[in-house]
Amino acid sequence: MKVLLTGAKGQLGKDFQRLFINLGIDYFATDHKELNIADEADIKLHLEKDCYTHIINCAAYNDVDKAEIEIEVCRKLNTEAPMFLAKAAKKIGALYMTYSSDFVFDGEQKNPYKETDIPNPLSIYGKSKLDGEDSVLEEYSKSFVVRTSWVFGVGNNNFNKQVINWSKNRDKLNIVEDQVSSPTYSYDLALYSWDLMQTESFGLYHLSNSGECSKKEQAEYLLKAIGWKGKIGGAKTADFNLPAKRASYSKLDSSKLEQIINKKIPTWQSGIDRFLEELF
Numbered sequence: 001m002k003v004l005l006t007g008a009k010g011q012l013g014k015d016f017q018r019l020f021i022n023l024g025i026d027y028f029a030t031d032h033k034e035l036n037i038a039d040e041a042d043i044k045l046h047l048e049k050d051c052y053t054h055i056i057n058c059a060a061y062n063d064v065d066k067a068e069i070e071i072e073v074c075r076k077l078n079t080e081a082p083m084f085l086a087k088a089a090k091k092i093g094a095l096y097m098t099y100s101s102d103f104v105f106d107g108e109q110k111n112p113y114k115e116t117d118i119p120n121p122l123s124i125y126g127k128s129k130l131d132g133e134d135s136v137l138e139e140y141s142k143s144f145v146v147r148t149s150w151v152f153g154v155g156n157n158n159f160n161k162q163v164i165n166w167s168k169n170r171d172k173l174n175i176v177e178d179q180v181s182s183p184t185y186s187y188d189l190a191l192y193s194w195d196l197m198q199t200e201s202f203g204l205y206h207l208s209n210s211g212e213c214s215k216k217e218q219a220e221y222l223l224k225a226i227g228w229k230g231k232i233g234g235a236k237t238a239d240f241n242l243p244a245k246r247a248s249y250s251k252l253d254s255s256k257l258e259q260i261i262n263k264k265i266p267t268w269q270s271g272i273d274r275f276l277e278e279l280f
Contacts (some may be wrong), residue, residue, distance in 0.1 A: 003027040004052040004094075006037050006085070007059030011080035011153030012099070015190040016056060023194075028052075032059070037081040041089045054197065057082055057098040064103065067125040068243040078128035078253045083135040090140040102181055102208075104130045109245025112212070114253045115147075115204045122245035133204065142202055146193055149208045149252055150218075152271075153186030154278045163219045163224065164279075171230040173223075177216040178236050181250040182208040183221055185271025195261040205260075206252035209268040222272055226280075 003020065007013045020027045028050065034189055036042040037059055038104035039246070061067060061077035082098040089096035103126035104119040121127045133145045152158040160183075166173055184207070220232055238248050254265050 001026060001053045002051065003054040003056060004047075004050075005029045006055075006057045008033065009155075010058055010060075011151065011155035011158065011186040012189055013058040014155030015153055016058065016194075018187070018220055019190050019194060031267075036105045037085060040077040040084045040087070043084055044184060047088055052092065052094050054095045055085055055097070056193075056197075056263060057085050059153040060099065061125070061128070063242045064123060064125045064246075067128065068123065071124050072126045074124055075131075078125070079131040079135060080133040083139055086136045086140040086143055089142070093142075095142050095144075095197060095200065096136070096140060097144040097146065097193060098132070098136055100129045100133045101126065101146040102146055102147060102247070102252055103251035104133070104147065105247055105250050107249045109249060112251040112253035113167065113206065115206055115256055125244060131189075139205065141203065142200075144193075144197060144202055145204045146189075146196070147204070147206050148184050148189055149181045149250060150183040151186050151189060152183055152275060154275065155186065159183075159215065159218070160222055160272065160275060163222055167223055167226075167230065169227045172233060172252060173219065173230065174233040174235040174239075175216040175219045176237050177214045177234040178248055179246055179250075180212055180248065182210070182212050182213050182252065183218050183268040183271060184208045185266075185268075185275055187274070188266060188271055192257065192261060192263065192265060195263065196257055199260050201260050205257045206254050207257050208252045208254055210254065210265050211267045211269065212251040218268070218272075221269060222276075225272065225276055 061074040067074040106120040
């Protein structure tokens, strides 16, 4: 067994490496300097040098607002690159996994989204992710496409780290309370994704930590845990005049995956607790 891991410097990529070291799994970690996944020829050249049984794509364009302007760059990384890797995996017979997002949904639903629910992305980023899903699942039958939400880990910048930084110099924060989903700890995302990959039950899955909260509730839990004494006020998404639209509700239902791997995904609060243990 040998795993090709792309996007190795991101928070999910770093947690996959930590997991693989713990499990004693042979892997090769790449970032854009080692492998340009938006270049099909570069992928082909790389795969001629080594033999892989698994390919896991953690690379993506994740700047949701900038994507409204950098449409082509976003599409290359989120739509074309996952398909190029799927084609390469198919050619060498490797199992393949790539990631998508809760941004494929419009937030009009009031209960957690299942894999069978109809996507309707509100942004360029969401559309690029949905198109990437479709192209991968159409291209290669031995693929896993995993949708997730509000990912955080120690390996990169994220909402949790932003809130902690804001709290250092302020005694009052206003945090959005009209967006609800589930924060997802990147180590849990890596761990349960890997469990799923062992089942060879290919297809589309949702994977987020269990429970749901608003951004404000997430910040409240986090700041209480680190002993911040300030006050948190509520804000509306519209107050920030962001270029990309956000869904008001995008909690993902992970029950399909939980049944396949026969494990329960931990709560988002547990994820934050373990994130803080790592961070401090």
